[in-house]
Amino acid sequence: MCCLGGESAALSRVNEYFWSKDLIRVYKETRNGMLGPDYSTKFSPWLASGCLSPRLVFEEVKRYEKERLANDSTYWVLFELIWRDYFRFLSVKYGNSLFQIGGPRKVETKKWSQDRVLFESWREGNTGYPLIDANMKELATTGFMSNRGRQIVCSFLVRDMGIDWRMGAEWFETCLLDYDPCSNYGNWTYGAGVGNDPREDRYFSIPKQAQNYDPEGEYVAYWLPELQALSKDKRNSPGKSYIKQIVPLKFGNSNHGHGQSNSSRRQNIWKRK
Numbered sequence: 600m601c602c603l604g605g606e607s608a609a610l611s612r613v614n615e616y617f618w619s620k621d622l623i624r625v626y627k628e629t630r631n632g633m634l635g636p637d638y639s640t641k642f643s644p645w646l647a648s649g650c651l652s653p654r655l656v657f658e659e660v661k662r663y664e665k666e667r668l669a670n671d672s673t674y675w676v677l678f679e680l681i682w683r684d685y686f687r688f689l690s691v692k693y694g695n696s697l698f699q700i701g702g703p704r705k706v707e708t709k710k711w712s713q714d715r716v717l718f719e720s721w722r723e724g725n726t727g728y729p730l731i732d733a734n735m736k737e738l739a740t741t742g743f744m745s746n747r748g749r750q751i752v753c754s755f756l757v758r759d760m761g762i763d764w765r766m767g768a769e770w771f772e773t774c775l776l777d778y779d780p781c782s783n784y785g786n787w788t789y790g791a792g793v794g795n796d797p798r799e800d801r802y803f804s805i806p807k808q809a810q811n812y813d814p815e816g817e818y819v820a821y822w823l824p825e826l827q828a829l830s831k832d833k834r835n836s837p838g839k840s841y842i843k844q845i846v847p848l849k850f851g852n853s854n855h856g857h858g859q860s861n862s863s864r865r866q867n868i869w870k871r872k
Contacts, residue, residue: 702793727844764791
């Protein structure tokens with residue numbers, strides 16, 4: 600998606616997503632996509648830069664519900680705006696603790712690594728896990744990453760690598776077109792288990808996520824062209840056809856349910872429309 604700055608471009612996207620393409624009616628079904636311009640609203644860069652008002656989006660949703668349709672998808676767009684507000688109130692309440700290693704809950708029991716080799720393999724998309732690497736290359740190339748991708752790469756960095764979550768948050772801050780401190784650091788503390796939610800082991804199984812959200816390897820093959828020649832069922836598990844995996848997974852099998860069950864309850868950790 601080509602993202603142009605300014606209010607006119609923002610309003611054009613709102614009109615396109617709601618009215619011209621009528622995409623809001625299926626938002627809840629498509630929002631966990633990773634490839635293409637229309638699986639989610641993509642309003643977040645304009646919201647973050649102040650080119651688009653969340654109140655305008657709210658009023659437009661209400662107008663759509665009145666004139667066309669009210670369903671779970673229209674509700675879910677409003678739900679995401681509420682989460683966006685939540686992180687602003689959270690940042691007012693907790694202040695600088697959002698940027699400290701123990702987070703708002705001041706968790707001191709975790710042992711975090713700052714291994715530069717591991718971190719740079721994650722940052723540069725050279726981990727050996729296609730789903731991680733594709734997302735990180737998309738981020739570096741475009742300044743954007745899907746909500747689903749943000750959850751997955753966060754979990755991998757803090758759970759499988761054990762890397763200081765603040766390093767990941769800082770890299771997102773460096774790259775994201777839709778960066779804002781409240782949502783970014785609020786979500787990283789949440790994902791690292793040091794935020795407001797007391798559940799600490801929020802793990803996303805890479806094989807499980809690939810199976811659910813990129814079953815034919817379309818996304819990874821787009822960002823990792825060397826995988827395009829492989830059969831669709833091998834793109835996310837290419838073995839020796841791809842670079843060596845830099846760390847083993849904390850939970851290697853695809854049936855580990857932590858990330859899936861938790862992500863179902865907390866639907867959009869990064870709230871990127």
